[in-house]
Amino acid sequence: MAKVNKSRYAILGILSLGPKSGYDIKKMTEVSIAHFWSESFGQIYPNLRQLERDGLVTSRLEPQTGARDRRVYTLTDEGERVFQGWLREPVDYAPPRNELLLKLFFGDQLSGTNIQAKIATFKRQQQTRLDTYDGLVTWLQAEFAGHPSLPYWLMTLSYGRHLTRALLDWSEESLAGLEHLPSSD
Amino acid sequence: MAKVNKSRYAILGILSLGPKSGYDIKKMTEVSIAHFWSESFGQIYPNLRQLERDGLVTSRLEPQTGARDRRVYTLTDEGERVFQGWLREPVDYAPPRNELLLKLFFGDQLSGTNIQAKIATFKRQQQTRLDTYDGLVTWLQAEFAGHPSLPYWLMTLSYGRHLTRALLDWSEESLAGLEHLPSSD
DNA sequence: CGTGTCATGTAATCAGTTACATGATTCA
DNA sequence: TGAATCATGTAACTGATTACATGACACG
Numbered sequence: 149m150a151k152v153n154k155s156r157y158a159i160l161g162i163l164s165l166g167p168k169s170g171y172d173i174k175k176m177t178e179v180s181i182a183h184f185w186s187e188s189f190g191q192i193y194p195n196l197r198q199l200e201r202d203g204l205v206t207s208r209l210e211p212q213t214g215a216r217d218r219r220v221y222t223l224t225d226e227g228e229r230v231f232q233g234w235l236r237e238p239v240d241y242a243p244p245r246n247e248l249l250l251k252l253f254f255g256d257q258l259s260g261t262n263i264q265a266k267i268a269t270f271k272r273q274q275q276t277r278l279d280t281y282d283g284l285v286t287w288l289q290a291e292f293a294g295h296p297s298l299p300y301w302l303m304t305l306s307y308g309r310h311l312t313r314a315l316l317d318w319s320e321e322s323l324a325g326l327e328h329l330p331s332s333d
Numbered sequence: 334m335a336k337v338n339k340s341r342y343a344i345l346g347i348l349s350l351g352p353k354s355g356y357d358i359k360k361m362t363e364v365s366i367a368h369f370w371s372e373s374f375g376q377i378y379p380n381l382r383q384l385e386r387d388g389l390v391t392s393r394l395e396p397q398t399g400a401r402d403r404r405v406y407t408l409t410d411e412g413e414r415v416f417q418g419w420l421r422e423p424v425d426y427a428p429p430r431n432e433l434l435l436k437l438f439f440g441d442q443l444s445g446t447n448i449q450a451k452i453a454t455f456k457r458q459q460q461t462r463l464d465t466y467d468g469l470v471t472w473l474q475a476e477f478a479g480h481p482s483l484p485y486w487l488m489t490l491s492y493g494r495h496l497t498r499a500l501l502d503w504s505e506e507s508l509a510g511l512e513h514l515p516s517s518d
Numbered sequence: 519c520g521t522g523t524c525a526t527g528t529a530a531t532c533a534g535t536t537a538c539a540t541g542a543t544t545c546a
Numbered sequence: 547t548g549a550a551t552c553a554t555g556t557a558a559c560t561g562a563t564t565a566c567a568t569g570a571c572a573c574g
Contacts, residue, residue, distance in 0.1 A: 151531070151532055151533070151563075151564085152533090153532080153533065153534095154430065154432065154533085155533080155534080158435060161435065161438070161439050164439065164442065166338070169553075169554085170553080170554070170555085171552070171553050171554075180438075181435065181438055183428060184428065184430065184431040184434040184435065185431065185434070185435055186430065187534095188340055188535055188536080189535070189553095189554080190534070190535060190536070190537090190555090190556085190557090191533080191534060191535080193554065193555055193556085194555085194556085197555095201499075212542095212552090212553085214550095215541095215542060215543065215552055215553070215554045216541070216542065216552070216554070217553080217554090218552090218553070218554090219553090219554075220373060224516075232442065235436055235439055235442060235443055236397075236447055236455060238450070238451065239433045239436060239451055239454070239455070240430050240432070241432070241433060241455065241458055243368060244429040245339065245367065245369065245370050245371065246369040246370070246492075247339065247424050247425070247426070248424045248426060249365065249366075249369040249370070249489045249492055250339075250342075250343060250346065250366065250369065250370055251420055251424060252348065252485055252488055252489055252492075253346070253365075253366055253482075253485060253486065253489055254346050254420055254482075254485070255482070255484075255485030255488070256481045256482040256485055257349065257420060258419065258420055258421070262421055265423070265425055266423065269418040269424070269426070270426065273426060273530090277428075283394050296441050297438075297439075297440070297441040299440075299510070299514055300437055300438060300439070300440030300441060301564075303437055303507050303510070304434045304438055304458065306503060306507070307431075307434055307437075307500070307503050307507075308507065310500065310502055310503040310506075311496060311499055311500065311503075313499065314495040314496055314498065314499030315492070315495065315496065317489060317495055318492050318495040318496075321491065321495075322488050322491070322492075325484070325488070329484055336535075336536080336559070336560055336561070337561095338560080338561065340562080353524070354525075354526090355525080355527085356525050356526075357526070372562095373562070373563055373564080374525095374526080374527075375527090375528085375529090375562070375563060375564070375565090376561080376562060376563080378526065378527055378528085379528085397524090397570095399523090399569065400523095400524055400525070400569095400570060401524070401525045401526070401528090401568090401569070402526090403524090404525090404526080404527070406524075406551065417547085444535085448550075464523095519547090519574100520573105520574095521561085521572105521573090521574095522571105522573090523560085523570105523571085523572085523573105524569100524570085524571085524572105525569090526567105526568090526569105526571095527566105527568090528565100528566080528567080529564100529565085529566080529567100530563105530564090530565085530566100531562105531563090531564085532560105532561100532562090533560100533561090533563100534547105534559105534560095534562105535558105535560090535561100536557100536558090536559090537556100537557085537559105538555105538556080538557080538558100538559085539554105539555085539556080539557105540553100540554090540555090541552100541554105541555090542551105542552085542553095542555090543549090543550100543551085543552080544549100544550085544551080544552100545548105545549090545550085545551100545564100546547100546548095546549090546550105546557090
């Protein structure tokens with residue numbers, strides 16, 4: 149299995165929802181899929197050019213009054229086909245690297261307070277994320293009631309909530325467990 | 334925050350447990366930290382050379398009878414300091430990209446059976462992982478009873494179990510939820 | 519005789535991030 | 547005046563993976 153440019157498909161996917169500029173695509177990732185996907189400009193713009201060379205998208209320059217012109221990209225039939233093909237393929241899931249766990253693995257070489265601080269920070273992050281999810285769910289349900297994609301969007305949020313809830317539990321359990329440990333403060 | 338070579342620190346960390354060859358390091362990641370970390374030979378060997386040039390490790394050639402010679406690396410005092418410094422630093426946690434969720438986000442463009450298949454596969458993977466964790470926990474507790482690092486190793490496994498358990502729940506919940514959806518099979 | 523394990527390494531390739539450059543407009 | 551937003555893009559860098567090369571030994 150060779151290198152696969154995931155950004156390419158993410159960009160095609162976002163364009164499958166309607167024509168957009170590179171800037172729009174970036175904004176879109178930030179509001180709707182930020183909790184499981186990110187794209188940088190350095191990835192978006194060169195990829196859009198490449199996609200156009202490959203005939204998967206077309207672009208037209210949209211003159212703006214005052215502001216800088218926008219280059220708006222639209223999916224071609226071929227682009228649509230390629231995206232649909234990718235979408236149908238099974239996902240290859242590989243557990244990502246986790247730096248917190250790597251440090252924890254060497255916990256014996258750390259002080260109890262340092263470990264506690266790391267887990268406490270992690271716990272706070274999970275709490276914040278959980279709150280964000282809750283807000284997003286309410287907003288989505290109000291704003292997109294009846295939208296055919298809504299159930300799937302909620303599904304991705306539910307994934308995040310399950311995961312975050314579990315990591316919150318783990319944080320609490322671990323902090324409690326550290327109390328009983330002879331620590332090397 | 335510039336680019337940080339995580340492999341470097343992972344390698345230093347493994348060497349902090351005792352002198353090892355590149356091959357040993359690879360084996361070690363495969364048995365003990367595989368569920369949250371991976372290293373490839375293409376990363377390990379060049380990094381070891383660089384670490385030696387930087388004075389963080391030293392190496393000696395160990396002649397083998399018959400088999401190819403091993404180059405065994407040992408942490409220097411400086412290497413120890415650098416590793417400890419990294420270990421103490423707070424973790425910067427960024428939620429990784431998730432291809433399953435990306436595809437699910439565009440679920441409206443997929444058939445119900447295709448989505449179900451993807452989630453079902455995912456569910457099976459979680460089930461397998463959960464079983465692996467259970468096996469590892471029992472093995473660790475037997476093999477390393479009383480080892481000062483044991484609580485931390487168990488903590489990383491507990492993380493995996495919480496997470497996997499949660500994703501299993503999510504899979505089941507999502508599969509059930511898909512039943513009520515008007516699908517485009 | 520072929521497969522697997524031990525063992526070290528290089529080459530090719532890329533995906534992806536960060537920082538930089540540019541410039542108009544709006545708003546406090 | 548200066549920050550923020552809109553908007554597009556390039557350059558530099560590097561982390562990381564995959565595939566390849568090499569070779570001995572053990573085991574069935």
